[in-house]
Amino acid sequence: xxxxxxxxxxxxxxxxxxxxxxxxxxxxxxxxxxxxxxxxxxxxxxxxxxxxxxxxxxxxxxxxxxxxxxxxxxxxxxxxxxxxxxxxxxxxxxxxxxxxxxxxxxxxxxxxxxxxxxxxxxxxxxxxxxxxxxxxxxxxxxxxxxxxxxxxxxxxxxxxxxxxxxxxxxxxxxxxxxxxxxxxxxxxxxxxxxxxxxxxxxxxxxxxxxxxxxxxxxxxxxxxxxxxxxxxxxxxxxxxxxxxxxxxxxxxxxxxxxxxxxxxxxxxxxxxxxxxxxxxxxxxxxxxxxxxxxxxxxxxxxxxxxxxxxxxxxxxxxxxxxxxxxxxxxxxxxxxxxxxxxxxxxxxxxxxxxxxxxxxxxxxxxxxxxxxxxxxxxxxxxxxxxxxxxxxxxxxxxxxxxxxxxxxxxxxxxxxxxxxxxxxxxxxxxxxxxxxxxxxxxxxxxxxxxxxxxxxxxxxxxxxxxxxxxxxxxxxxxxxxxxxxxxxxxxxxxxxxxxxxxxxxxxxxx
Numbered sequence: 001x002x003x004x005x006x007x008x009x010x011x012x013x014x015x016x017x018x019x020x021x022x023x024x025x026x027x028x029x030x031x032x033x034x035x036x037x038x039x040x041x042x043x044x045x046x047x048x049x050x051x052x053x054x055x056x057x058x059x060x061x062x063x064x065x066x067x068x069x070x071x072x073x074x075x076x077x078x079x080x081x082x083x084x085x086x087x088x089x090x091x092x093x094x095x096x097x098x099x100x101x102x103x104x105x106x107x108x109x110x111x112x113x114x115x116x117x118x119x120x121x122x123x124x125x126x127x128x129x130x131x132x133x134x135x136x137x138x139x140x141x142x143x144x145x146x147x148x149x150x151x152x153x154x155x156x157x158x159x160x161x162x163x164x165x166x167x168x169x170x171x172x173x174x175x176x177x178x179x180x181x182x183x184x185x186x187x188x189x190x191x192x193x194x195x196x197x198x199x200x201x202x203x204x205x206x207x208x209x210x211x212x213x214x215x216x217x218x219x220x221x222x223x224x225x226x227x228x229x230x231x232x233x234x235x236x237x238x239x240x241x242x243x244x245x246x247x248x249x250x251x252x253x254x255x256x257x258x259x260x261x262x263x264x265x266x267x268x269x270x271x272x273x274x275x276x277x278x279x280x281x282x283x284x285x286x287x288x289x290x291x292x293x294x295x296x297x298x299x300x301x302x303x304x305x306x307x308x309x310x311x312x313x314x315x316x317x318x319x320x321x322x323x324x325x326x327x328x329x330x331x332x333x334x335x336x337x338x339x340x341x342x343x344x345x346x347x348x349x350x351x352x353x354x355x356x357x358x359x360x361x362x363x364x365x366x367x368x369x370x371x372x373x374x375x376x377x378x379x380x381x382x383x384x385x386x387x388x389x390x391x392x393x394x395x396x397x398x399x400x401x402x403x404x405x406x407x408x409x410x411x412x413x414x415x416x417x418x419x420x421x422x423x424x425x426x427x428x429x430x431x432x433x434x435x436x437x438x439x440x441x442x443x444x445x446x447x448x449x450x451x452x453x454x455x456x457x458x459x460x461x462x463x464x465x466x467x468x469x470x471x472x473x474x475x476x477x478x479x480x481x482x483x484x485x486x487x488x489x490x491x492x493x494x495x496x497x498x499x500x501x502x503x504x505x506x507x508x509x510x
Contacts, residue, residue: 002030004051004140008059011043011050018430020046023059024193028169028186030065030140033162035178035200036171038188039426040442040470044171047188048142051169068139070146072129079118083128094135102131106157122149122395123352130158141168145441147177148467149395151351152493173442173471175200176495200471225283232279303424303476306456307486309342312385315459315487316340316363321380323358332358336380338506340459345481345488347498350508356491357395359508360463363489364390391457393465397444400436407436407447413454421450425473442468449477462490466497 009024020043028034036044050057052067068091078086087094100110108127112120120128126149133141143162147155155177162170162181169186172178178185178200185203187194196203317339324331333355340346348356364370367384369392400407404422408415419432425446436444445468452460466474474497481488481501492498498505 002063002065004028004030004061004063004065006059006061009050009061010058011046011055021057025059026186026193026195028184028195030063031166032184033166033182034169034184034186035182036169036186036188037178037200037203037471039190039472040446040468041428041431041440042188044188045144045440048144048169048171051142063140065140066138067142068133068136069142070129070133070144071126072132074117074125080116082115083113083117083132087132090129091132091136094132098135099128099131102134103127105161106130106154108154121353123151123154126150127154127352134161141165143168144171145173145468146170147172147174147493149352149464150493151354152349152495153351155493155495173466173469173474174494175471175474229283232283235275235279302483303421303453303480305453305480305484305486307460307484308389308456308458310385310388310458313341314339315342315385315388316489317381317383319381321382322378323355323362324377326375326377332376333508336506336508340487340489342458342487343485343503345485345490345501345503347502347505348489348491348508349498349505354508356508357463360392360461360489360491364392364461385458388459389457391452391455391460393445393448393452393460393462395463395467397441397448400439400444400447402437403435404432404447411451413451418450418454421453422446425450425476426470440468442470445469446473453480458487460486460488460490462488462492464491464493466492466494 005027007025009021010019011021012019036047038044046055048069049055050061051063052069072090078089083099084096087096087099096113099113103110103112106127108124108131112124112128117125117128126146130146133143146158150158155174159177159180162168162177170178170182180199182199183197185196185198185200187196187203196206319337321333321336322331323333332353336359338346348359350356358374358376361370361374362376362378362382363384365374366382367388367390369390404419405415407413408418422432423429427443427446431439431443436447439447445465449465449469452462452465466477469477474494478497478500488501490501492501
């Protein structure tokens with residue numbers, strides 16, 4: 001067992017308004033199965049890159065353990081090649097037979113190693129890179145969101161694999177994966193960093209208790225401060241009023257007053273002013289004790305949605321439907337039958353490559369939301385109701401470039417409302433002035449989600465909307481969808497989200 005020690009770490013990106021980490025110190029053991037949890041943009045991926053030595057920083061990070069990082073960066077040249085041709089470039093000493101064995105454990109097909117990488121689906125690419133990552137023995141693995149784009153079966157395989165392995169840091173927002181795999185949690189809170197033994201659920205239960213205690217203490221301090229201020233004001237008003245009676249008096253009304261009364265009034269006023277001063281000190285102490293109580297409280301604002309009502313009940317009708325890519329030897333989809341009624345929230349579920357995303361794209365094409373036609377031949381029926389308004393979230397965030405104001409103009413969005421939704425999704429105001437290509441993947445996904453939430457629609461077509469989205473925002477979105485109950489057709493491999501949101505699940509066979 002070795003240790004990774006972080007001492008007085010301070011780091012910020014050039015041009016950033018604030019530090020990502022500020023004077024942070026902690027230690028972790030290399031035999032821990034550590035889950036790294038935090039909001040989007042809090043520095044989870046940045047911390048992994050600091051361990052890899054990619055950025056200059058203040059302070060120190062000490063470890064004698066070799067690291068390997070997922071996901072690998074695939075170059076344009078490698079995208080055009082088969083994975084077998086560049087395995088050694090990604091992981092020195094990696095043997096092809098071991099990669100094939102790891103692929104088999106994740107129910108992957110060895111054939112994917114011999115196809116050009118750009119022809120693989122996102123899930124197939126993920127499996128290949130994980131197989132390469134897992135083919136080593138001595139490395140301490142830094143695993144950043146390994147289950148994005150993976151189907152449920154592959155997620156189960158990754159979960160089983162990681163549960164049997166020692167020594168890694170896992171960045172994930174998949175609650176099911178974290179519960180199954182980790183034995184420690186490293187949490188990047190709003191104002192602090194904490195390490196706790198246990199899995200995600202045990203940490204979340206403790207956090208809720210801490211938050212409830214903090215809110216109760218905060219409420220108690222606020223009440224005490226209010227009482228003290230009221231008492232201080234009464235005492236101060238009395239002292240001021242009493243002080244004014246020292247000079248001059250009506251001998252008829254105050255016939256019992258003598259010249260010595262002035263000294264008595266002055267002493268009494270001084271005593272009352274001293275009491276006011278003591279109260280003000282107590283108020284300052286109460287405020288000081290209150291400060292920091294809610295510093296790490298995760299407040300999620302209730303989001304709003306504007307679903308439209310259509311004059312027809314059936315919005316999408318699919319009968320005996322099949323799809324085959326041009327030039328492919330076999331169909332990607334066959335004999336599919338279902339209908340999407342108003343109020344339905346249908347989840348499309350199945351293995352990678354079974355046609356889930358392709359089906360969503362075809363529905364968009366039928367409704368007139370694609371300018372180009374997919375190179376696909378069809379059989380059977382796939383039709384949408386006339387005048388159907390669709391709001392979509394795509395898997396792909398690569399098209400997000402430039403500033404948010406220009407993005408709003410291009411999309412026809414009200415900028416102030418758009419920024420408001422992003423703030424409700426815990427976007428920092430400092431991010432609004434940055435180009436979107438500098439955002440984390442989670443922040444880019446929130447831009448797509450905010451766009452969809454701001455678009456009134458009959459149907460919400462979401463393709464893996466929660467990839468890279470932090471746990472707190474996932475819960476926020478779950479609450480929104482259960483409250484407004486929009487008509488949805490979606491693909492999402494987060495089993496807890498799917499079980500909560502879907503009114504029906506359509507299984508697609510590969």
